Amino acid sequence: MQTLTNDNWLLTVGTFLPLVGVALMMFVPASDERAHKQIGIVTSAATLAVGIWTLLRFDFDQSEKLQFFVDSEWITVIHSNYTIGLDGISLPLYVLSMAVTLLVMIYTWDNMPDAGNPKSFIMLMLVLQVGMAGSFIAQDLILFFVFFEVVLLPMYFMIGVWGGEDRQYASLKFFLYTMFGSALMLVAFLALFFQTGAESFSFHHLAEAGALIDRDVQVWIFAGMFIGFAVKVPMFPFHTWLPDAHTQAPTQGSVILAAILLKLGTYGFVRIAIPMLPQGAKAWAPVIGILAVIGIIYGALGCLAQTDMKRLIAFSSVAHMGFVMLGISTLTEFGINAALFGMVAHGLITGMLFFLAGSVKHRYHTLEINRLSGMLIQMPRLGWILGFAAMASLGLPGLAGFWGEFPAILSAYNPNFGLDVTLYRTLMVIAALGTVLAAAYLLWLYQRTAFGRPNPEFAGTHSVGAAAADDHHGADIHDVTPIEWIAWTPFLIAIVVFGVYPQLMFGVMDPAVTALVERVGAGIP
């Protein structure tokens, strides 16, 4: 695996730049809220700028190679190095994490959660950003694990401090669940390390040596990683933390959670579990596939049973991640490409939906689907955006969602490496049924919230067009505010652009994915 090492300062800077902002904010008194918000925005903007510079310097013709590669001593005692690099698989997620953080910062300008204290809130978000970006560039298991865990704590506090009524329970559940997963994951990592001769934690070395481990051992190690990542994704039996966390988290938290955090799990599958343990992957693939499809149907059914808009969206991400995992479980180029695309698409779309849910809550002070109606009359623009996001979420071609969904279904028609074809074709049909259910619950949500006439209990204060920005008192129903426009437009544009011209992303990912699948194939006798 050749690597390109030019401009290799970029990744380090881009990852740790937010910490500068944090340090800065230490010296600003908590009372000066505007300053904190400004610092937050400026820092994340600078980070994104670095990210875009990375994008420009990235050599798209050899996106299968690790670029901006750094490999320097870190913890010599356990042979763990500070190894970072970026390739076609991680690039989109890396940049996405930066962009989302910036937009969330901007959104925070007007919509600070009721608990107040923006200082620590923004600091936490910046730390979160470090963890997320770091997990995507890490090329060393220990490094990855550290970043992976760095993400955990800020999110715990975000939910626990700024969350809704039931935040204690939700945050604890989230924390314990992921800790439980990470524990097993760490065990698996160590097992892998020692099985490969305890020489190095670098992905590259493990990917080469891991394939040589005896099959049954691989199966058990994979089991550990599987649970660790599956909790994060989350996959079907381990998903119950998600709805609570999403429902209770502040809007910003939900958006980041949906847009980036969930992707850490799937990214872990693609980047670590599958290439390092090919035979284990092959043995577990049917299980993953079945659980994924169960998740699709089950999440959809869960959505149909919801009365709370935000909780419905949360369940819908269980279904969508099901598609992603189905794609991964086929171990085909089609499937994994679809999965990677699906991650980004889901990040954009569901993030957008959570933004909307947040704004609706902010205006109506409720998310009861039965009480909301006639949004299109009271806030036409927000209503149309909701419709747009819903359509994107149900996988309408021409919008980003489709490209994560359709190729995944397609790939299940003939999975790779002699996986059971009959099983997978059954899964394909069931997954296709899932798309119908997706249409059902999203349109049903849209019909009941946006169509019809406004609920009289809110109809009183109704003014079309952008109104005064910030108000925590009374249900003043106003349309999309300028700040919201700034925060949302990039999402909307990205959804359309990637939907209309998916090659933008496929072109970057495909070479890397193809190389990856070849490596896996080499590891399977």
Add this chain to the structure above:
Amino acid sequence: MSALLASEVNVAQNVGFYIIAALMVYGALRVVSTRNVVHAALWLVVVLGGVAAQYILAAAEFVAVSQVMVYIGAVMVLFLFGIMLTRATIGAESDLNNRGWGIGIPVAALLLAVMVWAIIDEFGSSIIEEPAQPMPTTALSDVFLREGLVPFLALSFVLLAAAIGAIVLARKD
């Protein structure tokens, strides 16, 4: 398949097997479905008899004989006694099932599906060649009294304990 039937499979034996098997399955279904406890016991006799017959088909005379003696001889009598002593109504009984009995169907069906899948997957159409002669009882005794000796003794203690325990439990005082 037809080729197999022609060559290696003893048709008569298969037919016999299927007839008995059908009878057993029906009996078993009645055991778990009938409303009358006594009928259930009698259907159970049918099933156990069928099992014995299958043993004979499988060239296991000794096991078959002990099956008949132990089960149909002893166990069933015990059952009938139990029924009598607990004064279970001899006639039909309305509530022999739990309220949540429905859950049993999916569980059992799933279990069956899995087992059938595994069996077909493994022994899809492997043929058992006919044993020359039925398993000689001497062979059994050899196993029993050599490597099987310790379990054999343990088993006898289990039976003893069971007998005593049964007496202790059932004793009226």
Add this chain to the structure above:
Amino acid sequence: MMLAASASTGWFLENAFLIPLIPAIGFAIIIGFGRRLPKGGSEVGIASMALSLAIAIGATVQWIQRVGSVDEGSGEHALGGVFGFARSVFPTATEGGHGGEAYVEPVIRSWTWWQSGGLEFGLGQHIDGLAVMLLLLVAFISLLVQIFSTEYVAGDRRYTHFFAALTLFSAGMLVMVLAENMIQLILGWEIMGLCSFMLIGHWWEEEANSRAALKAFFTVRVGDMGLLVGTAVIFFGANQWAVENGSNGFSIQAISGWAMSGEASTSVLFWGAVALFIACIGKSGQFPLHTWLPDAMAGPTPVSSLLHSSTMVVAGVFLVARLYPVFYTGFDIGGTNVNLIAVIGAITIVIAAALAFVQNDIKKVLAYSTVSQLGYMMLGLGVGAWLPAVFHIFTHAFFKCCLFLAAGSISHSGSHHSFDMKKDMGGLWRKMPITAGSWMISTAALCGVPFFSGFFSKDEIIDNAHNNGYTFFYYVGLVGAAMTAAYMTRATYLTFFGTARGAAAGEHHDEHEAHDTAAHHDDHDADHGAHGADHHDDHHGAHAGPHESPWRITAPLVILAALAIGSGYLNAPAVGTHYFTDWVEPRGAAVELDGYASDEGHSEALGLAALPRAEEGYSEGCGYTDPSPGTVCYAPKLNHAEFSWGKAAPSIILVAFGIGISAWLSLGVFGGRRNPFVGLTRRFAPARWIHTLLVRKYFLDDLYERVIVRSVAHPISKAAYWVNQNILDGVVNGVGKSGRSAGDWVYRNVDQRVVDGAVKASGVVASESGHALQPIQSGRVNQYGALLFGAATVGAILLILLNI
């Protein structure tokens, strides 16, 4: 990319991809600035459609030249614009000479759209006769409908959105029509679905409308499962063959070639065809998924006319026609004399026609007639009558669009926004002569009265069914024709003749508010009265009572009526014209699979070798024998029935019979003349049962909504959610709590070593953890049993899957 020089393509053909692009851009403009434009964006829509139409006309002309140049076998070859990646090794030669037999290479362009596993998939255009015909048709009809709409929905609160959606809708259909590959086809297909949702639910303040919109989108979506699955099946079936020939398994041309190549596995083809046809059933409102079409009438009338004439519902038929090789070989249409397509088509014809008899809403009558006509198209495709079916799309578009617009015109100016024939119509032909006239003509066309366009297409379908040995379906077709004539006569009588009733007599009812446009009356008071005064209200204030509509409505009517007669003569065997056959039908001729097309002699020799001159009733050539090595077919060779008045006689007689009997009955039942049938349903039980069966639409809606949807929406989803909250979460919480209580226990033991304290504590632990696991631990033996065996099963499954 440049096009290889060639005489008989041209700028319009090469750039046909602009035809959908322009409306798409128009849509963006309308959404963006529509409200600020003087005419609220309608001018943009009309302009873009007009521009598309212009290009489409150009493309048509050039395509006709292209066909001509091929048939003359003139030195220049019909050189397919072959573009992008290695597509250029696709056959570009056509053996000229024997007229009508040579294969006309479609104009294909393709640009990389996405890639996977190193394979690049394109986005582009695939222009052949079928595509050109539909491009022209769609652009034309859309233009007329938009002109019509400027009057019809004038002053509507969402005027701009309406035109935006309308434009995007046409764009979607156009994208699909010239789709170069399956993914692009899905794109157009789904865009149409979306727009139908927006347009049917245009007046979403009324829940009925938004429900109808939901139903339409959802029903079609159910069919789309088939589209996704079918595309996957076909892709993996065709991909290898396609890649060997420098294409990929999504390319429509490659799929056609693969399907005809004889190398395709029959089962793959069959299942692929079945899956795709399910999609067509959903989209084209075939039985049993036709129920969404009549409800779609909740949309504004222009939408209905666009939806039912040339777009949306035609999409399904188009898909079958477009991938005909797949269906032809998959269902072995040439060989057997019964297949899924024909059966579904036949069922649809009859049941839909039967339903049309009991409708009082004029638009619903038309809706069911559309369903039944679509049945004819499917039947035609099913019995191997490709050309008549496609021709029927063509003619049907004109007269059906005309009928809908006429209905719209009536409700607009004749019946105060009511569509109820029995309440608010009757005797209108004096009041609105133009509308009435165009309605009559179109009805005649629809019924298949000789010398009207419908006759030439529908009768051809029936005749070919007979000719290809599908005798049963031949009779079904005849019966259908009679029924069509009958119910259309009934509708005509109720609308235009007899005594004027209700609003047609100038009265104003309240129950009109139940009807669709009522919704946007209320809007104006609910809504800040923007967008000018309510056109309708002051218009009623101005001159109450029925009157002829203004020119923006009548002009389209007249044009369409004229075409309802004229369009038939493009391919009227009765008068010996067969332009359609020449221009549209893809020729089932083998073409060579090599790059060096310029070598004419070679290609001709090879072509001739591959395909002996076809005689009447031949049994060779594409679809009969596999193409010889090195050559490929893109279309099956179909034989056409010879027209003769003798064979046409039965259908003509039946049509006349249908009209006559129905007129007699209508006069009797509605016209008050005495006749034995009055009140038949009251007196005669079986008749009453049939009547209710029809009125309840065969109870299909009850099945779908009451049974399926409700069961999924309520019990099942609730159950799933219950499991989630109680079992899965129960385990988690239980573990958590018992862990905590365990810690509690340890704490107490370490803290106070008193034995009884420890004992007490352990008791506490027991009870606490017990309560923790309450949901699972009911303390019932047999529930433990269930849990035990269930867990064992899951474990077994896991072990089997992992085969450790």
Add this chain to the structure above:
Amino acid sequence: MYAANFLLLGAVLFSIGVFGVIARRNAVMVLMSIELILNAVNINLIAFALMNDSAEGHVFALYVIAVAAAEVGVGLAMVLMIYRNRRSIALDELSEMRG
């Protein structure tokens, strides 16, 4: 003789027995269902013994029969006692087993 025959028969009996154990309310019936399960296992044992003709399978079958006899004895005795103490042998009424 197909090897699968015996195994499939065993599987069917086993599942029926499982259903009985879950569904039945009367303790005696549950015991009967357990007998079904045990016999299903026995059939499998014999079948395997037949496949690779060895005596062990038969021996195990005999063990199972013996243990089953003991189990029935004790089980019925317990049922009897329960009945004496509470005039009913309906399983769903005895929930002392809950923690």
